[in-house]
Amino acid sequence: MERIYLDNNATTIVDPIVKDAMEPFFCQIYGNPNSLHSFGTETHPYLKLALERLYTGINANEEDDIIITSCATESNNSVFMAIYHLFVREGKKKRIITTQLEHPSVANPARFLEKLGAEVIYLPPNKDGIVTRDMVKEYLDPDKTALVSIMWVNNETGLIFPVREIGILCKEYDVLFHTDATQAIGKIKVDVENAFVDYLSFSAHKFHGPKGVGGLYIRKDAPFIPFFHGGEQMGGRRAGTVNVAGFVGMGVAMELANKYLEFENTTVLKLRNKLEDAILEIPDTRIIGKRELRVPNTIFASFRGIEGEALIWDLNQKGIAASTGSACSSESLEPNPVLVAMDIEKELAHTGVRFSLSRFTTEEEIDYTINVLKESVSRLRSISSTY
């Protein structure tokens, strides 16, 4: 059976160009970059090039740092633990401002810091599903606030947060600002200078790079304490032999992500809109979040009368991969936090299904998906007790 992958916010296919670029670093150029001999040093030009691509990719300055981590989760945890040791532990500044919509890799470190004495403010989104500058400002007491951490793009809805406005605000108030840009890179332009961020996390596998490698941008002069202690890698900021192949792959993936940004916002957008329009043609459906506020690849749809997992099960039977953050598909029984926070009708909290496209998605795939989706929705509604 031909399968169709519409779960690109979970992970993406590695671009074959990326894979080819990584290939030599397994059996040919396998030295440890920290070794003094030729096996070690011959990796350096490749690592320098990869780093260059990352700096260019997010418009970082020479004086800033981008440290290579294992994933965005590690990057996020590194920032939160550094903030804890620098400010919270000694009671200098105990407040952290974040949102109710963060990925668990921000939400759970925040909860953990709460246990260690931090005062964490979880901002609920407005009716548009985002958190605005003014909402942050309300709690932004510079004497108390150690960190503001707001995601750039929400993983479930694809809604873009006004990171630049919040960055300017934090700059004005002299408060450190972190953003989890995991879902932003490759979908919209990510520019650390333009957005005034102090820390920024990303993960290669969300933009057609390999799994197991990510990055953390740290602005010059932004304070930091390492999360991993050990060797002197990454200038002492992240110990552990770097994932050479992953690092190289991430560099290429970043370059491609920016190269395809235009394509993403024209061709992928068109396909996404085609699917979205088709969904809206089905009666009693809705899409969460205004189209113009979302990244070009994401649809978070609700089909009245159909529980989310039942629908993605059905789609999976026909070879289509979509996802749901709702109760029944995840390990927990919680209704979708985004829908709850956005104050969408309670009845719809379990009906959310996410489709996320990529530059590898074809029009044939979208056409097939539309047909299957219509069939599935009508089958499941025919057995629904509430439709």
Place this chain on the structure above:
Amino acid sequence: MAKKDIIGGALWEQYSNKVAERMNNPRNRGEITEEEAKALGAKLVIADWGAEACGDAVRLYLAVDPKTDKIIKAKFKSFGCGTAIASSDMMTELCVGKTIDEAMKITNLDVERALRDDPDTPAVPPQKMHCSVMAYDVIKKAASIYKGIDLEKLEEEEIVCECARVSLRTIKEVIRLNNLKTVEEITQYTKAGAFCKSCIKPGGHEPRKYYLVDILEEVRAQMDKEEVKKSIQSDEFKKMTLVKKLKLIENLLDEKVRPAIKKDGGNVEVVDIKENQDFVDIYLSYVGSCKGCVSASTQTLSFIEQTLKENLDQCIRVFSVDENI
């Protein structure tokens, strides 16, 4: 945590083939119309349970023969995940051919067991158990409608979790039936506490009359008591701890021996218990007017021994430690 937990995301892989098959092709989905029921000479019962807001809702249609109370046909509709659909489907199948009273005895565990591929492997992972709990509730609801009695009024149904509409009765029953030990498990089985969390413990979103932590504590305490009682009542007297043995002996003496002796102004005390290979030897001492009375050594002692033997265990022997006997 263990090796089997390290690679996550195996939710769907834990569904049995029967569950998967019924998710794809439920056999009894749909409804029974009034006309259909009439044609079958049956009374139609329609019962709803759950709510869309909770993520699960089911509607059960039963065609019941009014003469025999037998369920002739059963159908369902469901808003729910695949496992909710599969358990509803199995539940309707289990209903057919049973009388209403028999069907009321079908529990969520029966439904889950019927969905297993092999008897030792659960049909669904634990967090999906709540789907079959609902199947069980809806049958009771249907039965109450058929019998024309108000389920909530009759059973004084107290709702503990409003979000998931879970009753005090259900929670207590689920704790007992599944031997649940934590609030998290109650949530997994019933969905109570999964939403606004107010009902978990005081201090949540809104104050509640009942809290899961208290219910759990109460039921567990009750279960422990019953466990002790059961072990006491069982014929394993010899295997009991010394404390339990003594308690039982004391109780029995209070109940059957002391009243008679006290009439004569005397009393009896347990001084020691010795456990041998074949016997449990109880050493007694007389106090008050019994002390020194010769008859105590013979008649009273054998009366006590007989009483203990009959009520507790034949291995009991009773001795007096009083010197002059």
